[in-house]
Amino acid sequence: MAKAVTPRTQDYSQWYTDIVKNAGLADHSAVRGCMVIKPHGFAIWENMRDQLDKMFKETGHVNAYFPLFIPKSFLSKEAEHVEGFAKECAVVTHHRLMNDPNGGGVVVDPSARLEEELIVRPTSETIIWNTYRDWINSYRDLPLLINQWANVVRWEMRTRMFLRTAEFLWQEGHTAHATLEEAKEETLRILDLYATFAEEYMAMPVIKGVKTANERFAGAVDTYTIEALMQDARALQAGTSHFLGQNFAKAFNVTFLNENQKSDFVWATSWGVSTRLMGGLIMTHSDDDGLIIPPKLAPTQVSIIPIPKPGSPIDEAAHKLMEELKAEGITVAYDRDTRKRPGFKFAENELKGIPVRIGIGKRDLEKSQIEVARRDTKEKSFVPIDGAARYIKDLLPQIQQQLFQKAVDFRQEHTTSVDSLDDFKDVVNGKGGFIYAHWDGTTETEVKIKELTKATIRCIPMDQESEDGSCILTGKPSKQRVLFAKAY
RNA sequence: AGGGAUGUAGCUUAGUGGCCAGAGCACUUGGUUUGGGACCAAGAAGGCGUCCGUUCGAAUCGGACUAUCCCUACCA
Secondary structure, rough: OOOOOOOOOOOOOHHHHHHHOOOOOOEEEOOOOOEEEEEHHHHHHHHHHHHHHHHHOOOOOOOOOOOEEEEHHHHHOOOOHHHHHHHHHHEEEOOOOOEEEOOOOOEEOHEEEEEEEEEOOOOOOHHHHHHHHHOOOEEOOOOOEEEEEEEEEEEOOOOOOOEEOEEEEEEEEEEEEEHHHHHHHHHHHHHHHHHHHHHHHHOOOOEEEEHHHOOOOOOOOEEEEEEEOOOOEEEEEEEEEEEEEEEHHHOOOOOEEEOOOOOOOEEEEEEEEEOOOHHHHHHHHHHHHOOOHHHHOOOOOOOEEEEOOOOOOOHHHHHHHHHHHHHOOOEEEEEEOOOOOOOHHHHHHHHOOOOEEEEEEHHHHOOOOEEEEEOOOEEEEEEOOOHHHHHHEEEEEEEHHHHHHHHHHHHHHHHOOOHHHHHHHHHHHHHOOEEEEEEEOOHHHHHEEEEHHHEEEEEEOOOOOOOOOOOOOOOOOOOOOOEEEEEE
C-alpha cells in the first residue's frame, strides 16, 4: 500500500492515473478500453447515483429499464443519430459458440448467425422511442418522464479511466411531451438539476450553456451542457440535456391525440450524466497526496484512528464518539487494525480521500481531547472530546463549502476575456482555462479556430450578458461572447 | 483510425544473444515495535504481453497481433 502519487505539475495524466489506482477507485480490465470499478470507487458512484435518483424522483421522474440490444434497423431510423454513432458501435452477429472442429477452444457457430444484427446500445433513444409508440396514444399519456440507470458501449479509440471508457455507467432520461414549450422546460429543468448536483454535491462549479450546431448531440435540435474546469485548466463536459424536438417521434411515428382531437407528433428530451462525473470529481479536488472527496459524497466521512493502537480506554472513547457521530447522521469508521501503524493509516486515509480523520491517543484522553485533521487543507486541531461530534457536524459542511470555493477561485483565475486571435492563442498556449471571446456564429469559423488553436467552443453560456463585438477570427459582428477551452 | 513510445512477480523496475532472470515495495511466517507510510530474520511468487520466425542458443534480433501512455481524431 505504500505508494506515491506522481506530482500534478510533473505529469498531470500520470497523476490522474495514480490517484485512480492508489485510491482504489478503478483499474484497467482485461478488455480493451474497459475498466473495473473497485469498491471504493463504486461506493462514491453509488452516492452520486442515489442523490441524482432522488432529485429525478422529486421532479416527477420514474425509473424503468430497456434492453441492452438494439436491432440494427432501429438505429438507422433517425438519419443524424445513426451517423453520429455508427462509427463506435459494438455489433452482435451470432448467438452461439461451438467446439472448434480443428481442435483447441471454441469458435463462433456459423449456423447461429442472427438474421438481424444487434447493436449494443451506445444510447437508448431508438429502442425507447420504438417502445413509446405503443405507450403513447393520448395527451392524457403525457408527459412521460422516464429515466434509466444503465451501461452503454461506445467503441472509442482512445480511452481513459472514467473520462472515456468503452463501456460506461450512466443514467439516461427520455421524456415525451405534448408541446414544444413543455419539452424545452424539461430540458432546462434537468440542466439546472445537473448544475445543482455538480455544485452542491460534487463541489464542482459548472457553466451552463447551449452547444453550437457543430457540437450538438446526433439527432437533437438543441444540446445544453454543463462545463467544468479541471486543475490542468482543461474543460470537461460534465453532463448534457437535449431538446430533441419531434425528430425521434417522427422517426418512430409516435403520435398522440391532443385535446382538440387532432393528431400530432410528441415532443422529446433526453439527458444524461455518466461515470465521467467521477473523473470530474477526481480532477477538480485531488492533490499530490491522493483523492479528496467532498463530504456529501464520501462513503466514509470520518475515520477514527487509535494511536498508537486500539485497546481500552481508547476503544471506549472511540465507540462513544462513533455513536455520537452516527446520531448526527455522519458515516464513520474506526480502524482497529493492529497490523498497520498510525502513520500508515494516515497516508492511506489521505490517498482514499476521507474528508476528516480523528486521532485518539492516550495523551489525548488525558486531556479529554481528540485530534481532528482535515483532508482538504491538512490542518490539524485538538478538540475537546465532549461536543466533538457537534464540531465535526459543523466542520463537514465547511469543508464542502471550501472545496467548492477553492474550485470557483481556480476557475476565476483561469478565465480570461480576449478580443483578438493573438491574445486568444497566447492564453490557450499559456495558462489555458476558459476563454470568453466573440465568434461570428458560423461552423466554419469554429472549425478554423479549433484547427489553429485546438480550443473548442464549449458552449454559448446562458448566464451571459449580450455585448456587441467582433469575431476574433473574421471580424464579423457578434452579439455575445462564447466560452472556449481545450477540452477532454 | 494515423503518428510516436512502452509492455519483465500484485506494483516499481535491473538485465541489448550464452551458467537454472536479479532487486525494492507489497505478500507469508516468527520476533521486536507502534503520536506521520517501522525493523530484523526466514520464506513464497515471475520465465520476461501473445503468436510466428532467425539462431547451436532469444527477455534481448525480425515480423504480426494485442494492451497501455502521449500527440491528432471522436465523444458522456
